[in-house]
Amino acid sequence: ENREAMLNSKSNRLTEALEEANRLFDGVCRAREAALDAQFLVIASSIGKEKANELHSEMSAFDSTAFAEDLLTFMGINRTEVEEADDSEDVPGGFLPSDAWQTVGEEALKYFRRAPTFHYMMGSFKSEPPVPKQRIERQKKASRGKAERAMPAQLKKMEESHQEATEKEVERILRILQTHFEDDPNTPISFFDFVIDPNSFARTVENMFHVSFLIRDGLAKIKLDEDELPIIEPTKPSGEGEEDSRAGARNQVVISLDQKEWK
Amino acid sequence: QVSELVQFLLVKDQKKIPIKRADMLKNVIREYKNAYSEIVNRAGRTLQEVGGARQGNGRVLGGHTPRALTLFLLQVFGLQLVEIGIKPHTYILINNLPRAEGECLCRDKEKEKMGLLLVILSFIFMKGNSVKDSALWEFLHLLRVYPGKQHRVFGDVRKLVTEEFVRQKYLEATPIPLTDPPEFKYQWGPRAEKEISKKDVLNFVAKIQAKDPTFWASQYSEAEAKP
Numbered sequence: 001e002n003r004e005a006m007l008n009s010k011s012n013r014l015t016e017a018l019e020e021a022n023r024l025f026d027g028v029c030r031a032r033e034a035a036l037d038a039q040f041l042v043i044a045s046s047i048g049k050e051k052a053n054e055l056h057s058e059m060s061a062f063d064s065t066a067f068a069e070d071l072l073t074f075m076g077i078n079r080t081e082v083e084e085a086d087d088s089e090d091v092p093g094g095f096l097p098s099d100a101w102q103t104v105g106e107e108a109l110k111y112f113r114r115a116p117t118f119h120y121m122m123g124s125f126k127s128e129p130p131v132p133k134q135r136i137e138r139q140k141k142a143s144r145g146k147a148e149r150a151m152p153a154q155l156k157k158m159e160e161s162h163q164e165a166t167e168k169e170v171e172r173i174l175r176i177l178q179t180h181f182e183d184d185p186n187t188p189i190s191f192f193d194f195v196i197d198p199n200s201f202a203r204t205v206e207n208m209f210h211v212s213f214l215i216r217d218g219l220a221k222i223k224l225d226e227d228e229l230p231i232i233e234p235t236k237p238s239g240e241g242e243e244d245s246r247a248g249a250r251n252q253v254v255i256s257l258d259q260k261e262w263k
Numbered sequence: 264q265v266s267e268l269v270q271f272l273l274v275k276d277q278k279k280i281p282i283k284r285a286d287m288l289k290n291v292i293r294e295y296k297n298a299y300s301e302i303v304n305r306a307g308r309t310l311q312e313v314g315g316a317r318q319g320n321g322r323v324l325g326g327h328t329p330r331a332l333t334l335f336l337l338q339v340f341g342l343q344l345v346e347i348g349i350k351p352h353t354y355i356l357i358n359n360l361p362r363a364e365g366e367c368l369c370r371d372k373e374k375e376k377m378g379l380l381l382v383i384l385s386f387i388f389m390k391g392n393s394v395k396d397s398a399l400w401e402f403l404h405l406l407r408v409y410p411g412k413q414h415r416v417f418g419d420v421r422k423l424v425t426e427e428f429v430r431q432k433y434l435e436a437t438p439i440p441l442t443d444p445p446e447f448k449y450q451w452g453p454r455a456e457k458e459i460s461k462k463d464v465l466n467f468v469a470k471i472q473a474k475d476p477t478f479w480a481s482q483y484s485e486a487e488a489k490p
Contacts, residue, residue, distance in 0.1 A: 042440075042441060043441055046439075046440065046441060061478075061479060062389040062390065062479055062482070064386060064389070064390070064402050064405075065405065066472065067385075067386070067389070067468065067471065067472060068402060068405035068406055069405075070471045070472045070473070071382065071406060071471055072405075072406065074471050096407060098415070098416075100416075101374075101375040101378045101379065101416045101417075102371055102374055102375055102378070103378075104375075104378030104379070104381065104382065105371075105373075105374030105375045105376070105377050105378035106374060106378075107378070107381075107467070107470075108374070108377040108378045108380070108381035108467075109374060109377055111381065111459050111463040111464070111466075111467060112358075112377060112381075112458050112459050113357045113358040113359070113457070113458045113459070114279075114357065114358055114377070114458055115276055115340075115342050115355075115356040115357055115358050116358070166270060166274065167270070213270075
């Protein structure tokens with residue numbers, strides 16, 4: 001029970017306890033007592049090991065209290081204002097701003113080699129599939145153009161469903177694109193008309209993400225029209241000519257769209 | 264077809280839970296078999312053009328594979344697939360390089376968690392690579408983070424630290440024998456070992472405390488010793 005007390009490096013309690021155990025053992029003649037003695041030894045050695053660990057830390061002169069205070073400073077604590085006192089006295093007074101942990105986070109990101117996570121995939125099931133904005137003349141053909149909606153009947157495992165959802169979305173978008181083109185092969189579709197969902201910025205970003213897969217796999221391509229605006233069209237299926245169709249310049253394009261622009 | 268395997272990996276990686284080789288093979292093996300020869304060819308060409316890219320030291324998916332896959336992930340996404348466990352074969356995706364300044368595409372939540380994690384990893388390292396849970400919470404207490412109290416930023420912090428970070432392999436929790444109620448000791452998990460170095464962590468501590476890393480002699484030599 002006195003583990004903490006024994007751990008204190010200045011304490012000799014562990015040694016004293018061991019000595020007493022030794023004395024007592026002389027009087028042992030029953031198995032039960034011997035078992036107790038053994039148990040005591042196990043606990044004692046475990047405490048001993050911990051003490052050794054503590055010693056190591058002390059030698060390295062790391063002061064965690066000072067580290068904590070310096071961290072709070074880094075986070076932007078305002079020490080002139082004193083918050084309502086907490087129960088504990090060792091919590092320093094001061095007002096911690098709401099972005100305190102973001103500040104540390106920004107710094108932390110510089111050190112971690114963490115693979116970025118693609119969060120917008122998570123949104124695939126929430127609302128209905130996107131309806132790409134159509135030109136007014138095409139509205140009669142719109143119903144033909146809509147592919148079947150992705151039907152996520154059950155979510156067996158979240159991860160698998162998300163992967164399927166992405167694949168389905170990409171396929172669905174490809175079909176929409178191809179159908180538009182069957183109807184009217186000579187009128188290209190404005191890229192922005194295609195991806196923008198007038199009702200949802202998040203949807204728009206997702207559409208752009210899915211279209212990027214089509215582009216990367218060579219199933220669709222983006223060109224600039226006479227007005228220097230991007231247009232999108234499906235590529236013709238080429239059979240073995242895949243290498244040739246990719247001989248066209250592979251460029252990397254970064255499109256940025258913020259909510260204001262989207263509006 | 265390669266992109267499907269890659270997609271699978273990226274989706275799996277969202278939660279930062281390690282990916283088992285069996286899952287990888289189960290999900291993409293058919294596409295993968297078809298594309299295998301093409302992948303190898305393309306990888307071979309790329310390798311020639313680039314003159315050999317840096318490959319991770321982790322084994323990937325066993326003998327006959329995916330130097331191609333590794334290469335693809337590296338070149339297209341700048342990601343490395345790294346093995347962190349053998350029984351069963353388990354992998355994580357990490358970035359080839361740390362993120363450049365101002366490049367973060369992640370949400371605030373992720374940022375804040377990484378901040379907390381770095382602080383915890385620093386504490387563990389500076390205290391000799393292993394700390395008791397009580398010591399950890401005592402330290403976090405100083406930063407206004409309490410296990411029993413809902414945190415304004417982190418919510419259920421106890422859950423975040425003892426479950427989420429452990430599940431993601433950032434931390435490793437081991438029960439201390441013969442403690443009642445059971446206590447745990449915390450160490451760096453295999454993901455932490457791969458995603459960040461002791462040197463980085465020491466530099467972080469040094470920056471926060473406005474001291475030279477050499478101030479802490481034993482930690483400094485330990486950090487320098489790591490390859």
